Every structure is written in C-alpha cells, then in structure tokens.
Amino acid sequence: MLHIRKITLLFTLAALAMSIAGGLAFGAEKYPAQPIQAVVPFAAGGSSDLLARAVEKVWTKYSPQPLVVINKPGAGGVMGEEYVVRSKPDGYTIYIGQGSGHDLVMPHLQKMPFDPLKDITPVARLSIHSVVVCVSGKSDFKTMKDVIDWAKKGNKVTAAVSTAAGSVDLVMRAISKRTGTPITTIPFRGGAESTAALAGGHLVIGGGHPSEVLPHIKADRFRPVGVALDKRDSAIPDVPTLKEQGIDVSTWGSVKGVAVPNGTPPEVVEYLSSTLKKVCDDPEFKAVMTQMGQPIDYLNSKDWAAFMQKATKDYGDLIKELDIKL
Numbered sequence: 001m002l003h004i005r006k007i008t009l010l011f012t013l014a015a016l017a018m019s020i021a022g023g024l025a026f027g028a029e030k031y032p033a034q035p036i037q038a039v040v041p042f043a044a045g046g047s048s049d050l051l052a053r054a055v056e057k058v059w060t061k062y063s064p065q066p067l068v069v070i071n072k073p074g075a076g077g078v079m080g081e082e083y084v085v086r087s088k089p090d091g092y093t094i095y096i097g098q099g100s101g102h103d104l105v106m107p108h109l110q111k112m113p114f115d116p117l118k119d120i121t122p123v124a125r126l127s128i129h130s131v132v133v134c135v136s137g138k139s140d141f142k143t144m145k146d147v148i149d150w151a152k153k154g155n156k157v158t159a160a161v162s163t164a165a166g167s168v169d170l171v172m173r174a175i176s177k178r179t180g181t182p183i184t185t186i187p188f189r190g191g192a193e194s195t196a197a198l199a200g201g202h203l204v205i206g207g208g209h210p211s212e213v214l215p216h217i218k219a220d221r222f223r224p225v226g227v228a229l230d231k232r233d234s235a236i237p238d239v240p241t242l243k244e245q246g247i248d249v250s251t252w253g254s255v256k257g258v259a260v261p262n263g264t265p266p267e268v269v270e271y272l273s274s275t276l277k278k279v280c281d282d283p284e285f286k287a288v289m290t291q292m293g294q295p296i297d298y299l300n301s302k303d304w305a306a307f308m309q310k311a312t313k314d315y316g317d318l319i320k321e322l323d324i325k326l
Contacts, residue, residue, distance in 0.1 A: 031268055032065040037093045041080020041100075043073045047211050047294065048097035051127060051256055054288045055096065055279055062278040069096075077102040078113065085114045089263035094272065098122065099255030099308065101166055108316045109165060109326045122308055123269055124276040125257040125299035127289065130229040131171045132236060133207045134222040136198055144175075144225040144245050147205055151181045159185045160194040160206035165324055167253060168194070168207050170315075171228045173322045174249045175242070198222065209254045210235035210293035229253055235293040251318070252311045256294070257304050273301045 040052045052069045059067040072080035077100050087093035103116040114120070135141045141150070151157045161169040164187040176183035186203060188194040191212050198206035199221040207213060210233060216222040217236075226242040227233045230250040242249045258276060260269060279285050280298040289296050299307060 031091055031271060032063060034092060035066045035068050036063075036091070038067050038069050038096050039080050039084050039093060040069060040071050040096050041073060041077040041083075041102075042071065042097065044071050047209060047254065047292070048100065048256060050211070050292055051289075051294060052096040054285055054292070055126070055276070057288070058279055058282045058285045059275070061282065062275050075102075076106070078106075081116070081120070082113050084259070084261060085119050087261050089261040089265075091260065091264055091268035091272065093261065094123065095120065095259045096256070098257040098259040099125065099128075099252075099311070103308070104252070104255070104311050104315045105165060105167075105170070105319070107312070108319045109324065117308060117312060119262060120259045121262050121264055121269060121301075122304040123258040123260055123301050124273045125255065125297060125304040125307060126276065126280060127256045127294045128229075128253065128297045129210050129235055129293070129295050130227040130233040130253040131167050131207055131251060132210055132213050132224050132233070132239065133171065133175075133205065133226040133228065133242070134198065134213055134217070134224050135205055136201045136203075137216075137220045137223050138201045139204070139223070141223070141225065144242060144247060147225065148175075148179050148181050148247075151183070157181065157183045157205060158203040159183050160198045160203040161185045161187050162191040162194045162208065163187055163189075165319075165326060167209075167251065170318060170322070170324075171207070171249060171251055172205070173324070174228075174251070174318060175247060177322060178248050195222075210295075214293045234295040235290075252314065255307075255311065257299070257308075269301055 038052055040049050042048050056067045056069050072083050081095055084093055084095040107116060141147050159172040169185050172183050172185050191208050194206055197203055199216055213222055217224055224239045226245060227239050228242055228249055228251050232241055277298055280296050
C-alpha cells in the first residue's frame with residue numbers, strides 16, 4: 001500500500017512539474033498577447049517619430065500584435081523616457097529614441113531624474129547618422145579647409161546650431177578648438193530655424209543630420225563640406241569625413257535605438273531585439289529609411305548596451321575638453 005502511495009505521489013509531482021513547465025512555455029509563446037506601446041519622447045514629425053512610424057508600419061509582418069506609437073514630448077525628451085523607466089516591465093511599453101542627446105549629453109551637464117545607463121535596458125540600435133557640416137549654397141566655400149583658411153585671415157565665422165550643447169553645437173565647438181579657428185555658435189529654437197538662417201546666408205556655417213539637410217542640399221541652398229562621423233555617412237556618401245580632411249573631429253551624431261524598463265524578462269528583450277532585426281532587414285523598411293536619410297545600423301541588446309556606455313563616455317570627455325556648461 002505504501003509502495004502504491006509513493007508511486008501515486010511521484011506521478012502527481014511529475015504531472016505538476018510538466019504543468020508548470022508547460023505554463024512557462026505557453027507564457028513565453030504568448031508574448032506579445034496585446035499591442036505594444038512604443039513611446040517616442042519627442043513631438044510628431046521629428047526624426048525619432050518618423051523612425052518609430054517606419055517600424056510601426058512593418059512590425060506586424062513579424063509579430064502577431066501591432067506596435068502603437070505614442071508621442072510624449074517634454075523637457076527635451078526626458079519626460080517621455082521617464083514614463084518608460086517608471087512603466088511596468090512586461091514588454092508592453094518600449095522606448096524608441098534611445099541614444100538621443102538627453103541620454104548621451106545631458107547627464108554630463110545637469111541632474112537627471114533617472115540614470116540613462118542604469119535605469120533602463122537597451123534592446124537594439126536601429127540607426128546612426130552623422131552631423132553634416134554645411135555652408136550656404138550662396139557662398140564661395142567648397143571645403144571645410146576653405147572655411148578655416150578664411151577664418152584664419154581674421155574673418156568672423158558664425159555657426160547656426162539648433163540648440164546649445166546639441167550635436168551640431170558640439171561639432172562646431174570641437175572644430176573651433178582642435179583647429180584653433182574662432183567659431184561663434186548661435187543657438188536657435190530648433191533645427192528649422194537654424195537651417196533657415198543658414199539657407200538665407202545670414203551665417204557662415206551650420207549643419208544638421210542628413211534627414212534635416214538633404215532637402216536643402218538637393219535644392220542648392222546648402223553645400224556640404226564634411227561629416228563628423230569616423231566613417232562616411234551612407235545617406236550622403238560623396239561627402240568626406242572631417243578626419244579625411246585632416247580635422248580631428250568625429251562624434252556619434254544622431255543615434256537611435258530601443259529600450260525597455262529594467263526588470264523586463266530576458267526572453268522578452270530577446271524577442272523584441274530579434275524582431276527589430278527582421279524589421280531592419282525588411283525591404284520596405286530599408287526603402288523608407290533611405291528616403292528619410294536615416295542609415296540603418298542594427299546592434300543587438302548586448303552590443304547596443306556596450307555602445308551606449310562608450311558613447312556616453314566619449315561625449316563626457318568631449319564636453320569636459322570643450323568646457324561646456326549650461
């Protein structure tokens with residue numbers, strides 16, 4: 001009788017174990033069981049928003065549930081990201097736009113309500129593109145060296161930048177310091193104003209990311225004279241890097257990735273990362289990104305996390321060298 005009870009108990013325990021294992025497997029297979037909210041911490045129409053909507057458009061080719069873009073602008077991107085940081089870590093709230101200035105630059109300049117490196121989990125990098133340095137199409141400058149030579153003759157160089165301590169501002173200040181060329185940066189209230197000022201010939205130099213300056217270049221309002229990456233930007237491959245021209249300046253430009261709240265299950269992070277890889281390989285997505293001037297440059301979760309660490313340090317070193325303060 002005792003022997004029978006032992007056998008019965010063993011079968012019961014085995015059945016329970018199989019039930020638990022089956023439940024976990026079912027739970028893993030079931031994600032995503034509802035739409036995924038993709039938070040963009042900037043207003044509609046910006047480069048991060050356009051990227052998110054390009055992902056949204058092809059997402060359901062590779063996932064049973066849709067991706068729904070939600071814009072939560074405010075405080076230069078901080079409010080939207082903080083919303084994600086404080087969200088439930090279940091994979092149903094993700095952040096598109098990780099790697100923006102408030103992630104890489106602002107922590108070196110002001111107190112943040114969260115730590116962009118410690119309080120959120122990187123999922124994947126989707127894109128990286130340069131700051132394209134431009135002059136007015138009305139000017140006589142053909143290269144960055146022309147601008148520097150002209151400045152060293154005592155002429156005043158003014159640079160249109162979208163915001164103080166933004167990516168274009170950092171590039172202009174770095175060029176000034178490392179070439180010994182006086183350049184005065186003039187911050188505007190965003191990229192639209194700064195590009196309009198340069199296009200009108202009111203300043204000597206300026207620039208922006210390819211998605212911002214390509215329409216002006218095609219219309220001959222701008223002339224590109226260099227890109228500030230360590231390699232040529234595939235969105236504008238005929239323009240040499242600053243380093244190719246003997247100017248020791250390169251930054252990470254505009255980086256865009258995806259992140260989730262800390263505590264999100266690893267299998268969910270992996271699902272999101274692998275699905276985003278499929279999105280990046282999708283011909284329709286590639287065509288849209290090319291049209292927008294946003295080169296695809298995918299990294300998985302582990303490599304993206306390592307990149308964020310390096311880029312944050314690089315910007316910290318540059319800010320210290322340039323002695324930038326807000």
